[in-house]
Amino acid sequence: MGLLVDGEWYDKWYDTDKTGGKFEREAARFRNWVTADGAPGASGEGNFKAESGRYHLYVSMACPWAHRTLIFRKLKGLEPHISVSVVHPDMVENGWEFRPDEDAHRDHLHDFRFLHQLYTKAAPTYSGRVTVPALWDKQRQTIVSNESADIIRMFNAAFDHLDGVRSEVDFYPQALQAEIDEVNERVYHTVNNGVYKAGFATAQDKYEAAYTELFRSLDWLEERLSSRRYLVGGELTEADWRLFTTLIRFDAVYFSHFKCNRQRIADYPSLSGYVRDLYQESGVAGTVDIGQIKRHYYVSQRTINPTQVVPVGPALDFEAPHGRERLS
Structure with missing residues (x-):
């Protein structure tokens, strides 16, 4: 560092x-x-x-x-x-x-x-x-x-004109851009960066403020995803992928290492199914390496974990059925 x-x-x-x-x-x-x-x-x-x-x-x-x-x-x-x-x-x-x-x-x-x-x-x-x-x-x-x-x-x-690029896939469609931006703004400040605000805080009040905002947003996301498959519209957008990369790390790292321990993503029925849904998109699993994720945080951030001991758990199963096909 x-x-x-x-x-x-x-x-x-x-x-x-x-x-x-x-x-x-x-x-x-x-x-x-x-x-x-x-x-x-x-x-x-x-x-x-x-x-x-x-x-x-x-x-x-x-x-x-x-x-x-x-x-x-x-x-x-x-x-x-x-x-x-x-x-x-x-x-x-x-x-x-x-x-x-x-x-x-x-x-x-x-x-x-x-x-x-x-x-x-x-x-x-x-x-x-x-x-x-x-x-x-x-x-x-x-x-x-x-x-x-x-x-x-x-x-x-930018690369849609090149051979083999999936130009039909658009994660930032014009009709949804305003809503995507609105969701991104909240998720960035309170979830994506929110876990770091909690984990890297060196004052109790700053940690608690970040912790409170994080779980307020996770509760909001749980409610939002209880009645819709994706965050915005009826299709995958960049808002989903921006959230996904934080959620996939949460139970393995942020819950314990960053003291974001009110509850795990596994304890949220909608959010946990949502993570499995996105993980099971073709090709996505190959971009996820929980072993490297845990090693980086627990070994590299010696200010937080001076022993550099990497936890063995938790057991994570992103291949389990998610049941979210029923949602529009």
């Missing part, structure tokens, strides 16, 4: 003293967009045209933010067009790292040892956290974006 300051790496945990014990997530620094024709996107500069083989995605199997991009890469049929490298689940004094002797955790593009080397290749005097996902442009030799919310929208639409 650490950060870059003017291009130099420092092993440093989050500083919550200046916020009174509250965890505040740093905003992504690279916010360019890949577009079909290379025109500028919603932020940043242009000239990032969607082309087969041009982009390389850096992810962790453990990270919920990176997990979103892996799901979109799979479900949109982008695997032949966008290559990928997966960091090792351990993120300790050198941050996210690669293992050159392990093909599964090697940097297949640059043979870097540490992810922070990628960031300083893109910006030699970069200051900030070094995060996944990071989308690299092989042509311009820079990071296009390290914001998962933007990357999944690029993957959703």
Whole structure:
């Protein structure tokens, strides 16, 4: 765990003293967009045209933010067009790292040892956290974006003209965008980032505030999903996948490690069925690695778990019937 300051790496945990014990997530620094024709996107500069083989995605199997991009890469049929490298689940004094002797955790593009080397290749005097996902442009030799919310929208639409891409699959349909954005806003602040606000808090009141908001939203989601199969409309949208990557980690990590222990997702009938429903979508199971997820959190976050002992349980069965086909 650490950060870059003017291009130099420092092993440093989050500083919550200046916020009174509250965890505040740093905003992504690279916010360019890949577009079909290379025109500028919603932020940043242009000239990032969607082309087969041009982009390389850096992810962790453990990270919920990176997990979103892996799901979109799979479900949109982008695997032949966008290559990928997966960091090792351990993120300790050198941050996210690669293992050159392990093909599964090697940097297949640059043979870097540490992810922070990628960031300083893109910006030699970069200051900030070094995060996944990071989308690299092989042509311009820079990071296009390290914001998962933007990357999944690029993957959703920018590459639709390429051979084999599932252009008929649209996780952000125009008619539902306002409602998707509204759901995303609440889920991001209170659930996706809410578990981190609880887990990384260093003051009792900040922890309890995050804990309260988290379970208020989980109760709301349970009620919402009791009468509908998906969060928005009658189809899978990005709102579902953004929520899914937090829920799939909840019982294995957030419940105990982050002290989000009022109840498990397994104790919510609708939410637990919903997680199984999404997990059983074709191709999604291959993006989930509970072993790497547990190892990352319990080994890497030594401030929270100084022994680095990884729990054996819990027993999780995402293959069990979900029964949600009956819902409209």
